[in-house]
Amino acid sequence: MNVLSFVLSILKMNNANRYINKSILGIFAHPDDETSSAGCTFTKFAQMGANVTVITATRGELGTLGTGDLSVSREELPAVRERELSKVLSLFGANPPILLGYKDQEVELQKTEVISERLRDHMDLIQPDVVITFGPQGISRHSDHIAIHQAALSAFNLYKRDIDKKVSLLYVAIPELVAKEFDLDIDGPETQPNVFVPTHEYIGVKIKALRAYKSQEDAQEFAVWLENSSEYYESFKIVDVDEDTIIAFENLLED
Numbered sequence: 001m002n003v004l005s006f007v008l009s010i011l012k013m014n015n016a017n018r019y020i021n022k023s024i025l026g027i028f029a030h031p032d033d034e035t036s037s038a039g040c041t042f043t044k045f046a047q048m049g050a051n052v053t054v055i056t057a058t059r060g061e062l063g064t065l066g067t068g069d070l071s072v073s074r075e076e077l078p079a080v081r082e083r084e085l086s087k088v089l090s091l092f093g094a095n096p097p098i099l100l101g102y103k104d105q106e107v108e109l110q111k112t113e114v115i116s117e118r119l120r121d122h123m124d125l126i127q128p129d130v131v132i133t134f135g136p137q138g139i140s141r142h143s144d145h146i147a148i149h150q151a152a153l154s155a156f157n158l159y160k161r162d163i164d165k166k167v168s169l170l171y172v173a174i175p176e177l178v179a180k181e182f183d184l185d186i187d188g189p190e191t192q193p194n195v196f197v198p199t200h201e202y203i204g205v206k207i208k209a210l211r212a213y214k215s216q217e218d219a220q221e222f223a224v225w226l227e228n229s230s231e232y233y234e235s236f237k238i239v240d241v242d243e244d245t246i247i248a249f250e251n252l253l254e255d
């Protein structure tokens with residue numbers, strides 16, 4: 001081994017342990033939300049040692065019933081989507097999924113306090129340094145996304161109040177121009193990202209993960225879009241930080 005490759009291997013080893021005591025929690029509504037929103041981010045920081053966990057509210061029972069040569073029945077779909085989610089989280093190097101077991105399009109029928117309490121219990125166990133979830137318009141204005149935003153925000157505020165360390169809440173956010181390209185009817189914090197995660201090293205994993213959601217048309221379409229886009233960032237809005245301040249995700253994990 002020459003000196004350069006020795007130094008590089010030490011650097012790589014240090015990088016793999018860099019965030020060994022740090023924890024990132026994603027809270028989403030449907031299997032595949034986590035991949036579209038933050039697949040590269042979860043992969044990057046899991047590879048750097050962070051403990052990555054994703055909580056998903058539903059099994060996406062009302063999603064599409066297969067793409068390509070895959071065709072599943074409505075009854076089979078929840079189990080299929082749960083398997084897809086498990087596979088994807090292991091691709092990211094994240095923990096196995098935590099499912100809240102609500103029904104697709106019924107999250108808003110639950111009491112926010114009840115969901116919030118369950119999320120708070122998970123936060124107490126996981127002790128996340130960073131929580132990533134949807135903003136107030138849920139990116140697509142899907143009622144489940146909005147309901148999960150409200151419950152996650154309320155759980156995070158209680159968790160933050162009682163914990164003695166720096167913790168950050170991030171909303172999935174998309175620059176206005178990109179939101180227009182995807183025909184998303186959003187404004188406010190969700191179009192004002194102030195954290196940008198470059199994806200070039202991890203985009204292959206994200207595309208593979210989207211492909212793994214073979215039951216879902218949207219995931220396949222997004223994979224095609226990513227394959228054809230030359231530059232792509234995952235982006236977020238840190239809650240309670242001035243919109244003009246751009247912050248590196250790494251800063252949120254430093255003490």
Ligand SMILES: [Zn+2]
Nearest residue numbers: 029030033142
């Ligand atoms: Zn969704």
